[in-house]
Amino acid sequence: MDQRDKLIKEIRGESLGDTNVQSSSDELFQNQVLRPILQLQNDLFIASFLNYINKYKRDFYTKSVENKLAIIENAIQKDIKFRNALKGMIIGLFTNDEYALYIQNSSSLNKRMMNLLIERLKSQVQLFEKE
Template sequence: MSPSAPSTVLETSLYVNDLSAAERFYGDVLGLDILLQTGGNHTTFRCGPGVVHVFDPSSSRDRESLPAHGADEPIHIAFGVPTDQLAAWRRHFNRHDVAVEHTKQWDEGKRSIYVRDPAGNSVELASATLWGTMTRAERLTRVRPVLDLDTTESRPVERFQNETLRPILKLLNPTILRLVAVRLSRYGVGFAAMDRVDQRDRLRNLMKEDGRLKRTLLGMVVGHLTEDELETYLAHKDEVRRRTVPMLLARAQDQIDRIVKQLRGQPGEE
């Protein structure tokens, strides 16, 4: 069985003859934090989930503990930044007397600017989405809680409920409770003073009768669906809605104390 393809770049290496000048450029100008310094050999900077090694090639070519490596000519590295910050980066480089060598307009509004580090390496700052490193579906699913549910024997709608709806509702839990509390406060029914049985009944009636709240909550859930999940939702819309509303109600009824805290102006526990 073949291993999975690599999912991210952990290390990138550059080569310079003046480590001090490189530390000023990558640390002071680009704002990267120094993770490790090995005197006369290399400096490592933290960048997101990975690192950038800056080596003195005369040292990195003469190694025993790890494979030797090095480069004599300028090489290239690109850092991802938000597109709307590229103009600010250009002004920032001007303040540090770093010349912008080139600019590039890519498709879909993505852009790049290019400068040189003190060793002559080409340094690009590009729209973080330039290579489509994460799709909308990946962004949506990555933030969802992972629920350990066996759905192998489930029907399509049941699988959709457990694999998609339940994680989304758990992710949106603080927002759901906040919206329920806001709607309760509009009716001025003294919810916090009710006994638990009456509170559960009041929530049931609210979810049944308040069409605006129901549409808001359902719309919020739909907005967190991927395109494939949306197709499943549209194909089974009525049944999915019939399943979602009781799940929303159960979530509110199970967390009445948090709703009461919000009605009293106290922050709910996360």
Template sequence: MNRDEFLLHNRPEIVIENPESIREDLSKFQNFTLRAVLKVQNDVLLRICTDFLQKNYKNFSQQQSLDKVKLLQQALKSNIQLKTLLFGVIAGFLTSQELDFYLQNASEINKRLSAFIFKRVSEQL
């Protein structure tokens, strides 16, 4: 089993109603690839974000939930190193073909990834 086969074999199946209605390549990539990889990497994303927030914001753990979410949003918008690390955590779980597509469309995909990561992590803070 090669790396690509291993990655695809170990991804969770994402159930989407009417998958044939998704026609745009970016939407297909988002729904079938990114959502599965985000699900697999959920614990890693959460841990990286909470570790970053605890190290960079005093008394983060004592903050109210809404304040934690605002700090996360601020960090994801302004800290390029954090975003790059999070994107890398996702890119490392893409097959060769998916990585090629990601690199060709990185700007748009990174916008979508930022939103997905924010939503996923903020719901778990």
């Protein structure tokens, strides 16, 4: 393992979530790679979404909670530039071996990645209040 991979694994920390012998390879990747990265990058995702709403959704702060949740979901699912920026924040913390696994099944893993991120931001919607 090269120095970069070793450093990334140290920074990310331990696997999050339950896995067992019956876990699929995608589920293992999710719990061993995606969840720790999402946790590590959480503050960056929040800052990125705040920037997004200040640039493109200035009326976000006047919306109901339900509408705010829908905006979070739509921003990540439908705004390809924003989605790709978020993906880059995650993929940039893959090791070389993890990236090799990712490219074999990127479609399924992208879906998991974005769903986890949507749920993470929705669960913190109270942080997206005007100060």
